[in-house]
Amino acid sequence: MAFVTRQFVRSVSSSSTASASAKKIIIKHVTVIGGGLMGAGIAQVAAATGHTVMLVDQTEDILAKSRKGIEESLRKVAKKKFAENPKVIKTPMTSQKTTESLIDFSKALGKHPVSCKDTPGFIVNRLLVPYLMEAIRLHERGDASKEDIDTAMKLGAGYPMGPFELLDYVGLDTVKFIIDGWHEVDAKNPLFQPSPSLNKLVAENKVGKKTGEGYYKYK
Amino acid sequence: MAFVTRQFVRSVSSSSTASASAKKIIIKHVTVIGGGLMGAGIAQVAAATGHTVMLVDQTEDILAKSRKGIEESLRKVAKKKFAENPKVIKTPMTSQKTTESLIDFSKALGKHPVSCKDTPGFIVNRLLVPYLMEAIRLHERGDASKEDIDTAMKLGAGYPMGPFELLDYVGLDTVKFIIDGWHEVDAKNPLFQPSPSLNKLVAENKVGKKTGEGYYKYK
Numbered sequence: 022m023a024f025v026t027r028q029f030v031r032s033v034s035s036s037s038t039a040s041a042s043a044k045k046i047i048i049k050h051v052t053v054i055g056g057g058l059m060g061a062g063i064a065q066v067a068a069a070t071g072h073t074v075m076l077v078d079q080t081e082d083i084l085a086k087s088r089k090g091i092e093e094s095l096r097k098v099a100k101k102k103f104a105e106n107p108k109v110i111k112t113p114m115t116s117q118k119t120t121e122s123l124i125d126f127s128k129a130l131g132k133h134p135v136s137c138k139d140t141p142g143f144i145v146n147r148l149l150v151p152y153l154m155e156a157i158r159l160h161e162r163g164d165a166s167k168e169d170i171d172t173a174m175k176l177g178a179g180y181p182m183g184p185f186e187l188l189d190y191v192g193l194d195t196v197k198f199i200i201d202g203w204h205e206v207d208a209k210n211p212l213f214q215p216s217p218s219l220n221k222l223v224a225e226n227k228v229g230k231k232t233g234e235g236y237y238k239y240k
Numbered sequence: 241m242a243f244v245t246r247q248f249v250r251s252v253s254s255s256s257t258a259s260a261s262a263k264k265i266i267i268k269h270v271t272v273i274g275g276g277l278m279g280a281g282i283a284q285v286a287a288a289t290g291h292t293v294m295l296v297d298q299t300e301d302i303l304a305k306s307r308k309g310i311e312e313s314l315r316k317v318a319k320k321k322f323a324e325n326p327k328v329i330k331t332p333m334t335s336q337k338t339t340e341s342l343i344d345f346s347k348a349l350g351k352h353p354v355s356c357k358d359t360p361g362f363i364v365n366r367l368l369v370p371y372l373m374e375a376i377r378l379h380e381r382g383d384a385s386k387e388d389i390d391t392a393m394k395l396g397a398g399y400p401m402g403p404f405e406l407l408d409y410v411g412l413d414t415v416k417f418i419i420d421g422w423h424e425v426d427a428k429n430p431l432f433q434p435s436p437s438l439n440k441l442v443a444e445n446k447v448g449k450k451t452g453e454g455y456y457k458y459k
Contacts, residue, residue: 133391133395135384135388135389135391135392136384136385136388137383137384137388137392138382138383138384140378140381140383143384143392144378144383144384144388144389144392144393144396145392145393145396145397147374147378147383148371148374148375148378148389148393148397148403149397151370151371151374152367152370152371152374155366155367155370155371155431156367159363159366159367162359163357164356164357164359164363164366165354165355165356165357165362165363166355169354169355169356169363170354170363170367172352172354173354173356173362173363173364174363174364174367176352177363177364178364178367178368178399179399179400179401180397180398180399180400181398181399182398184367210430211429211430211431212374212430212431
């Protein structure tokens, strides 16, 4: 199951890719395997920045949904800015050429690439998820209310969302899935210990905004 | 050593304090012990919101500096907004009357008070300092560069500063002081373990922005 979007006029070439074109690969055709949240997003951005995109998925429904998303994003493309940053994950088997080519590709997508070794959670999740778990534990110890923890982190640390707002936004099932995975690999790390309140909410299918209730209620 | 600033016209009374005035104390006179960074800041805000302020310190220099700061803030007061949030720290010996009076006082200062038990780091530092240490450890393990960690947390998590920028801004000596204190109390907690790079920089008096170098250089 696959489809190809129309190619956009904007070229991926830049001064840095041109001067190093002998060494590096200039990526023009992008194949995305899996059209879920991430895959569809990558396909959208790649298409909107002038790449030929092939999206592969087993499910017709997902393909149709992704195609719709891509078409919408192509209509919005002229004024759209992309703020997120992709990671170029470098394993011991990744060549310098591949890394550099992917960095150029990320820049061509309008992103700011960062480099990280192939470690659990990479950068953002590795720092964010333990922080979220520590916020849950602070609350579970009875030291402060969810509301006050959220307020303190927003006003005191300038974070855009408090940890409990973010937990509900990300989805408690997702956070539990991540922390359970890390706990399996490194069971003694206290950062990766399961949380009773998180487990209880997930068991009750109160996984956050998407089900109408998590640490907060949204109905 | 003490001085009293002139009283401002703005009253601290509000509908909530008026209706509960029989039970709660309305704070009009504020004595601040110690005119360092925090004390001088509290004195400035209290003076600027119409309280009589007495600032007590052993050092004439600090008093003179604080007085200057208060006078400056009084000049700016008309248009000034206060965004930070004070914590009303509640120990088992704190009465409900005291807590409620302090909450009203915080609101009169134009702040959003949050409540927290008397635990190490309270809310913001308890969540922020371990996160900063985890960022240092991520870097010390060689998983990603300081620059890329900072970029990822700013663009990926929407934080106003990256962890290494924040470390340098807060001061590495301050962060080391906090983490060493927690380590003394709870030596087995891996979150509170000392960091080789942090200790090295502090030993070299490279403690951040204030000395011109920390994790980054500022000269």
